[in-house]
Amino acid sequence: MEISGKSTPLRTARQAGLVACQHCYLVHETGAVRCQRCGGKLASRMPGSLQRVWAWLFAGLIVYVPANVYPMLITDTLGQHEENTIVGGAVELFNHGSYGIAAVVFVASVMIPISKFLAIGYLALGVRSTVAMHPHRRHQLYEIVEFIGRWSMIDVFVVAILAALVQLGNVAIVHPGIAAVSFALSVAFTMLSAQSLDPRLIWDADEEIR
Amino acid sequence: MTIARESSAAVQRRYIACPHCDTLHVEALIPEDYTATCRHCGHVLAAPRRNSYARVLSLAVTALILMLGALFFPFISLEAAGLSNRTSVVDAMLAFSDGLMLPLSIAVALLIALIPAARLCAIAYTLVPLVFGGRPYRHAETAFRMAERLRPWSMAEIFIVGVAVALVKVSGLASVSFGPAFWAFAALVIVTVLQDNAMCRYTIWKSLENQRR
Numbered sequence: 001m002e003i004s005g006k007s008t009p010l011r012t013a014r015q016a017g018l019v020a021c022q023h024c025y026l027v028h029e030t031g032a033v034r035c036q037r038c039g040g041k042l043a044s045r046m047p048g049s050l051q052r053v054w055a056w057l058f059a060g061l062i063v064y065v066p067a068n069v070y071p072m073l074i075t076d077t078l079g080q081h082e083e084n085t086i087v088g089g090a091v092e093l094f095n096h097g098s099y100g101i102a103a104v105v106f107v108a109s110v111m112i113p114i115s116k117f118l119a120i121g122y123l124a125l126g127v128r129s130t131v132a133m134h135p136h137r138r139h140q141l142y143e144i145v146e147f148i149g150r151w152s153m154i155d156v157f158v159v160a161i162l163a164a165l166v167q168l169g170n171v172a173i174v175h176p177g178i179a180a181v182s183f184a185l186s187v188a189f190t191m192l193s194a195q196s197l198d199p200r201l202i203w204d205a206d207e208e209i210r
Numbered sequence: 211m212t213i214a215r216e217s218s219a220a221v222q223r224r225y226i227a228c229p230h231c232d233t234l235h236v237e238a239l240i241p242e243d244y245t246a247t248c249r250h251c252g253h254v255l256a257a258p259r260r261n262s263y264a265r266v267l268s269l270a271v272t273a274l275i276l277m278l279g280a281l282f283f284p285f286i287s288l289e290a291a292g293l294s295n296r297t298s299v300v301d302a303m304l305a306f307s308d309g310l311m312l313p314l315s316i317a318v319a320l321l322i323a324l325i326p327a328a329r330l331c332a333i334a335y336t337l338v339p340l341v342f343g344g345r346p347y348r349h350a351e352t353a354f355r356m357a358e359r360l361r362p363w364s365m366a367e368i369f370i371v372g373v374a375v376a377l378v379k380v381s382g383l384a385s386v387s388f389g390p391a392f393w394a395f396a397a398l399v400i401v402t403v404l405q406d407n408a409m410c411r412y413t414i415w416k417s418l419e420n421q422r423r
Contacts, residue, residue, distance in 0.1 A: 010234075010249060011233070011234050012231070012233055014232055016234055020229070020232060022229045024411075024415035025227060025228070025415075025417070026224070032318065037415055037419045038355060038415050040355055093379065136251065140252050150365060150368060151319060151368055157318070157368060157373075157378045158379070160303070161229060161286075161297075162378040162380065168288065168291070168293040171291050178311075180306065180314060181313070191363075199231070200229075202231075203231040203251070
C-alpha cells in the first residue's frame with residue numbers, strides 16, 4: 001500500500017493515536033464511534049476479546065464431551081440395532097476398507113476440533129504472557145484456525161443426509177443421535193471463540209520490538 | 211473528532227490500517243490486477259480485478275438460481291431390496307426435526323441454504339448500483355457488512371463434501387443415484403467459490419464511498 005518505499009518505520013494505528021475500522025480499514029481519530037466509510041463499529045481492540053474467547057472455548061469444550069460419549073448415528077439394519085459414536089463411526093469405516101473416507105471423518109471430527117481447542121488456547125495465552133512462537137507464526141496459526149474450523153461441521157451434515165436418505169422400512173433405517181446436537185454446538189462455539197479473538201492483540205506484545 | 215472530510219480533500223492523505231496487525235499504511239489507488247499486502251504481516255489488503263463487480267454480480271445471480279433448483283428438485287435416491295427412497299435437500303434439513311433435535315434442523319437449514327441465500331442477495335443488492343452506475347441503494351453498507359459477517363457461517367461447500375462422505379457410507383448397503391438437484395448444488399459450490407475469489411471487499415467499500423458522494 002505504501003508507495004514511497006520500505007524505509008518508513010512501521011507504526012500501528014494505536015501508536016499513532018488512531019482507531020482503524022476492521023471492515024473497510026479506514027483510520028479515524030480516537031473517540032470516533034462509527035466508521036465514516038462503512039458505518040461499522042470502531043474499536044482499537046475488540047472490547048472483552050479475551051474473556052469472550054475463553055468463555056466460548058470452555059463452552060465448546062464442555063459440549064464436546066457428550067458429543068463423543070453419546071451415539072452420533074443409530075442404525076437399524078434387518079433387525080440389527082447399532083449405535084455409533086463419532087470415533088466408532090470412523091473405526092467402522094476403516095474396518096470396511098474405506099481408508100480415505102475414514103481418514104476424512106477422523107481428521108474433520110477428531111483431529112481438527114482438538115487441535116482447534118489447543119490452538120485457540122495457545123493464541124489467547126500468547127496475548128498475555130510470552131510464548132515461544134513468533135507473532136508471524138502465531139498469525140499464520142490464527143488464519144489456519146479461522147479457515148479450517150467450519151469444516152468440522154461436515155459430520156453433522158453427514159448424519160443429516162444419512163438420516164434423510166436411509167429410510168428403507170425394515171431393511172435399513174438411520175436415526176440421528178443426540179451427539180449430533182452437542183457436536184454442532186461445539187463446532188459453533190469454537191467458531192465464535194476464534195471470531196472473538198482480535199488478531200491485533202497477537203501483535204501488540206511485539207510492538208516494542210519494532 | 212473525526213478526520214474531516216471537507217478539509218481540502220485533494221491534498222489530504224488518508225490512512226488505512228491492516229485489520230490483522232493494525233499497521234498503518236497510506237491509502238493509495240491500487241491499479242487493477244495488482245494486489246496490495248500489509249507490509250508487516252502480509253495480509254492481503256486489496257486485490258482489485260478488472261470487471262470484478264459485473265463478474266461477482268452475475269455469479270451471485272447464477273448461484274441464487276442454482277440454489278432454488280438445488281433445494282426443491284430431487285437430490286439423491288437410494289434403492290435396496292426393492293425399496294427406494296428419494297431425498298431432497300429440504301428432507302436433509304428436516305432430518306433432525308423430531309422433538310429435541312428440532313433446533314438442529316433449523317441450524318442446518320440456516321447453514322446450508324438460508325445464510326448462503328441471504329449472503330447472495332445482500333451482495334447482489336450492494337453490487338447492482340456499482341455495476342450499472344448510480345447511487346448505492348439505501349443501507350447498502352449494512353447489507354454488505356452483514357454479508358461479510360455471515361461468510362464463515364455459509365457452509366454449502368461443506369455440505370456437498372458431507373454428501374460425498376455419506377454416499378461412501380451407504381454405497382455398500384444400497385445403490386445410489388443422483389437427481390438434478392445434486393448437480394445444481396455441486397455447480398452452486400463452484401460458482402460460490404469463484405465469486406468469493408473474485409470479490410475484493412476493500413475495493414467495494416471504496417466504490418460505495420465514491421458513489422455516495
